[in-house]
Amino acid sequence: MALAALAPATAAAQTPETFYKGKDIKVLIGAGVGGTYGLYAQLATRHMRQYIPGQPPLVLQAMPGAGGIVALNYSANAAPKDGSMIHLVHAEVLFETLMKPESKFNARDFQYIGRFADADSIGLMSRQSGVRSLDEVRQKQVTMGSTGRDTAFALGPLMLNRFAGTKFKVIAGYKGTADIHIAMQRGEVDGAAVTLANALTLQGAAVKSGDLVPIFAIAENRIPDFPNVPTVTEFGRDANEKAFLDIYTSTGTIGRALAFPPGVPKPFVQVLREAFEKTIVDKEFLAEAQKSNTPLAPMSGEKLAAYVEKLMATPPDRIAAARKINQDLMEEP
Template identity: 30%
Template sequence: MRFVVALAALSVLAGSAQAQSVEEFYKGKTINLAIGFSVGGGYDLYARHLARHMGKHIPGNPTIVPQNMAGAGSLRAANFIYTAAPKDGTAFGTFARTTGINPLLDSGATFDGTKFSWIGSVTDDVSLCITWYTTGIKTFDDFMKKPSNLGGQGPSSEPDIFARLYKNVLNVPIKLVPGYPGTNEITLAMERGEVDGLCGISWSTVKTRHAKWLKEKKINLISQTSFKRVPEIGDVPLMLEQTQDKEKLQILKIFVGAQQMARPFAAPPGIPADRKAALVAAFDATMKDPEYLEDAKKLDIDVNPVSGKAIEDLLAEIYALPKDVLKKAGEAVTK
């Protein structure tokens, strides 16, 4: 009899938990936002700004707490969100735009990028290769002819991926110097003369965090990674303009496509559908929030949002590419 009563009680509790509304669940809760990079960089800026505004758009108004989790070019944070973070809607993260495709590239990532609960991206973006003004590398022609030491983080990070793409696909004489925690540390190393520059740095980071460089002409903009030139950047050649080889272009376009999810946010796989919907709706509402937009303008943050659904569609398309193309792309960024 006691066993039957206990089962009945458990059933009531389970039913109560299942009936709990999104607002009831989030009320008084804290949501942890894992940032896959060190303090002071572009991803950190975008994430902390989102954290200040998004909570009020989630039913129950939970507090969002940013936590830096740098390592392996943000792969540490991605692995945490995918495998270890609670799958109840109280954790999400931001990591490099190429993280979702890393498992296809023999980079050491073991997750499936299509299974994250994608929330959205604050903007699309363009990444650059830049060099310090004291180097003799001022144009793409110089880049092709003169050896350069470029700073990196780890195998799956954007500075490493793009440096290897230029080296292995376009035959640029690059020596990669890995091991820096984030782009902020790489740029400091560049200023000190430890490295000549870096690839894979976002234009939005350059113009917001390093506007003084542009004003004082302290950096050379060597190449931009985009499908079309951005007028604001000026007459800087595209990566895709440097080859006519169809196979090489196919490889490069995989990584250029990832620029569309420049500042992505994702929760773990398998979180309750209603809480995922609430996070997505809150993100979308934040992107239209006048206070958020006003603060973004003050911080020179670009807001050109990409929906979670658009990210899911992009990754599904990339994951469906022929295996031989993906294999060659993986070899290009891991050698």
């Protein structure tokens, strides 16, 4: 413990350039390298180095487990706090902090460097389902495929049932998004919620042709690409429901964002924020993102920290009510 406590002080005694010269920076992700966390982390490892004083190599470190919770626990409680590790934090960091008081991390304590992209989601219906709007789902039962009932993609339709009077039925147990889309083509399910990145890239042609129809969004605000599609936050009927929806959609707003663990000296945070801002306008970075169809929706570390602080300041009674709503949704048949 004494040695760990000395690390921030040791780093603070040096300039970032002196500290980073000859050192690596680990880029931690709480998922496998094949998904979007790995995608954005690898973009960071290839393009941020040149803008960090001392130009330290950035090395990807994957720590999958419990939907990103293992890495969040490590980052908050055991990771070095000397600036030698940055974390592409799991998007659920704020939702987990507020909905699960037993969490061993706090979203407020992470020091946000910047966000590469949001992680908003959208509900798509197949052409053969005949469903073209959310109003139609108030009139008849519509099935939605999902990998599990506790995922954001399942919670979205379940929330709309409660808040908007829809009649979605979640069919869980699919192995992944690809399997769900096959099920949609076979007519096993009527639709599915997917990330906006998925809707614009992998399913982009089907959306443009009308084979897939967007009818709701899981986002804080309406998505510019689909301005006529309502988002779940529009259906909160009272202050408690609105508080829950704001907390729930924080996963999309936080998206794919870099952060330092708690306790890293402020000068290092500022240096990495500046490096991030230069990276997201770098021509080679932008060219690689475009070539790989990687969506970008940057947000500065300062703005992301302010967003997290705003939601963390939600009154305790609203948080308690939001937890009750979340528990009720988990227990719905």
